[in-house]
Amino acid sequence: MTIKNKIKTFFTMDDEYEYVEEEIDLPEETSIPQRRSQKGQNVVNLKSMQQPSSKVVLSEPRSYNEVQEIADNIVNRRAVVINLQRVDHNQAKRIVDFLSGTVYAVNGDIQKLGTQTFLCVPDNVDVSGTISEAFADENEFERGW
Structure with missing residues (x-):
């Protein structure tokens, strides 16, 4: 190799990499289904199409x-249905406020x-979808909810 070639290879960005192609064997359960020629x-x-529940x-x-x-549970990516009938009104408000902050932190939703x-x-x-707010005893439950 001449000095000119050495200097040229030193200053150029030509990197010599050796590329090796390897074939990966997939397990039979996760292999892609093959199409048959007949209609x-x-x-x-x-089973391959199902997502975790x-x-x-x-x-x-x-x-x-x-x-x-x-x-x-919300942080661990589980949906939660909360029934607040067993707590007094002030504690229920605090619970909803706390959970609203939690849901906001994980980019979720509260309904x-x-x-x-x-x-x-x-x-x-x-x-x-939505659930209408027309309840049977609407006047009874309008106090703060």
């Missing part, structure tokens, strides 16, 4: 002290399902 003969493994936690706190457990029932979901759960 109506396409076979798809449904989400969990929904039902919670009926009796005091504000239980709100941390509910928030932990009112009933007079004292709420749904808190993290960002991995999509909620569609």
